[in-house]
Amino acid sequence: MSRSASPDISVVIPVYNRGQVIRYALESVRRAAEGLSVEVIVVDDGSAPPAAESIARLGFTPEKIFRQSNQGLLFARLAGLAAVTGRHVLFLDSDDLISREKLRLQIAAMEAAQADVSYTDTARCLLQGDYDALSLSLDTPCLDTRDSAEFFIRVQPAPHSPVFRTDYLRRIVAEAFFLPSPLYNPVAEIWFYHNAAPRPARVVKVPGPHTIIGLHPGVRLTSHWERLGAASLAVQEAFARACTAAPEVAPVRQFAAEKAFGAWRRLPRGFSPEFGRRLLGIWRRLNRNTDLSRLGGGGFQILARLIGPVGAARVLKLAQNQPYARVRTMNDESFRQLLAALPPP
DSSP states (O other), rough: OOOOOOOEEEEEESSSSSTTTHHHHHHHHHHHTSSOOOOEEEEEESSSSSSHHHHHTTTTOOEEEEOOOOEEEHHHHHHHHHHOOSEEEEEEEEEEEEETHHHHHHHHHHHHHHHEEEEEEEEEEOSSSOOOOOOOEEEEOOOOOOOIIIIIIOOOOOOOOEEHHHHHHHHHHHHHOOOGGGGGGGGGGHHHHHHHSSSSOEEEEEEEEEEEEEOOOSGGGGGOOHHHHHHHHHHHHHHHHOOOOOOHHHHHHHHHHHHHHHHHHHHHSSSOEEEEEHHHHHHHHOOOOOGGGGOOHHHHHHHHHHHHHHHHHHHHHHHSSSSSGGGGOOOOOHHHHHTTOOOOO
């Protein structure tokens, strides 16, 4: 990991009690940094023992490592962004990886297109054994779009997929429509995405699975989808309150409306009625488009013409969605407490 007064890219890695799993993330960056000037910034969000000790034992020396009291993922990323000196920036969770070519390809694509952000497809691997023995499983390729509103709201890639131009991302944070909150920590990336979406940006996709999601027995934020859902609802409601109805942001509001409707359609049967009502509330508040093809397939569209989109979705949810009991990861009271902590819609 080379040092430079003006790095090509800064890689911000928040860490909280990751033990040895972080060695895969750091090794992936070490390999991807070949031929580039890369600044690695590790933000220790209150680990015990301190992350600096475990990282030193693994034989890695980041350019910057600093420790803060436990504030959560969003605030760790913001702290890292404040310390960045590179022209570009990537957020990398401590249990995820990047391909050897990711940084080089995305920086080159951004410079060629004068883009503000680039992204790639994803793969997954089990973090077990030697690094060179890791085996990838490819995900379905991401939608290819140059529309920044569609990218930030509809695509919403994995948090370590986008590479941002640093001055662009700092401007987004400085001019945020709604302020960061601990409520958003489980879905920190979509706080950035929702604040970026109303502002036009140049977006470019680099094909290929250069963003790798690490799978392991330890706890991930994705271990409890209900927790992610409550945090996502908080972001979406804050966006709906903050994003004006000005004509120039109408496409963004429409994408956000459709995102909420789609999330409501996918909820398992028997899951929190209040949560469902609040998602539908976002759709009703932001929706200005009756194009049914953007809400569902042919069967849905036929039914929606007869009984409306909400009625059609209710029928199909009963027929197609699995019961909550099969996918539950927390009890009802714990989820009620999560919802009770959110501001009123």
